[in-house]
Amino acid sequence: MLSREEKKSLTRQSLIDAALSIVGAGSNFASVSLREVAKNAGLVPTSFYRHFTDMEELGLNVVDDLGLVLRKMMRAARQKDGYKKGLLHSSIEVYVDFVCQHKSHFYFMSQCRTGGTPVLRQAIRNELKYFENELSSDIRSVPFLSEMSSQDREMMSQLIVSTVFDATIDILDLSDSSANYQNEFIESMKKKLRMIWLGGSVWRSK
Amino acid sequence: MLSREEKKSLTRQSLIDAALSIVGAGSNFASVSLREVAKNAGLVPTSFYRHFTDMEELGLNVVDDLGLVLRKMMRAARQKDGYKKGLLHSSIEVYVDFVCQHKSHFYFMSQCRTGGTPVLRQAIRNELKYFENELSSDIRSVPFLSEMSSQDREMMSQLIVSTVFDATIDILDLSDSSANYQNEFIESMKKKLRMIWLGGSVWRSK
DNA sequence: AATAATAGTCAACACTTGTACTCTGAGTTT
């Protein structure tokens, strides 16, 4: 038997999942109602308040959920063969994989980064910042980039991260189309990242 | 005196403006109601239907409106001193200028690119495509980039355009903060574009 | 001058929304 606390956090998660599934089905989080979420989680509307004060607070918890997914992704990318040599090359594949396997999370992220409330936008931004930092530290150990200043390395990481995450909505929209289109897109992404990489390798801060 | 047609297109525009002003005030277009727009335009809800069948159709017309702004911007960028030498350098300044002077339009664009209905997303994408093509043709006449294949030039343009437009929401959020932060951001943007530029100049398609 | 077209109004509908209040039954603490 489950304790009261355990049961609570279970329904709490079911509210989060409900919101994600609604977003994944095509709605914009900004227009998802508290009632809809509650209904979808098998709850009466008023029970929503036992867990969150409003939809924004639920949104912040969805961001936390998203954070877990992103960290798992980072680990997967680092473990993958060829991460050291061909860092970006292999990362983009891991990224596409994760987007396709966590569509709801990434729809939510894409939407909220530009269309969420200011608080929500900031929360998403913080998640991206985590990535920029991780990437920046990984880049540090790349031979011909190690002479870059930490500021420039940070800037370069921002550029790469924003390029990858900016492609999210396109990846999602493409996920239902032919494998041909998908591969074409991935190849184009790789080229873009390689161009940035090249730019970084001849970079001279000034 | 105005003809009936003229008057109609005037109130039509007032509906578009109303929607934009609501978005500019912080709402997400996806959650803006038909009634709210009508009210804001000084109309009774049912009159909305004389102009648009639903909010999505109005949205498409907002995109057209946005298109005009973007084209005006392109012209402004090309006329600016130093466009030929330091293309990106000067363009980013024009861009920031336009974003700040047409906040509502750019909030709308940022939101809808990732959070609009599929139809709306596609419409926004088409507007960006216009830019990519224009930039690609401008790049063609740059000496050390002219040997690039048209495909690679296209790819590079996509990279640049997405980098610039991806920064929109940050520019908007920064527009209320100190000039110091703004300048810092612009300088960072310039560096990013320079890195791409560098990458392009040592690019060897393969 | 008579007729037709139509932008905008008005009233009304069925439905959804967030939220306040009360109640209950199963877990927890004493």
Added chain:
DNA sequence: AAACTCAGAGTACAAGTGTTGACTATTATT
């Protein structure tokens, strides 16, 4: 075993939602 806590249900309400249909006054057409 008694007292307490509290997640979730039930009821209710005022406000907002999209949409329908009939009406009106002004403009355009004949």
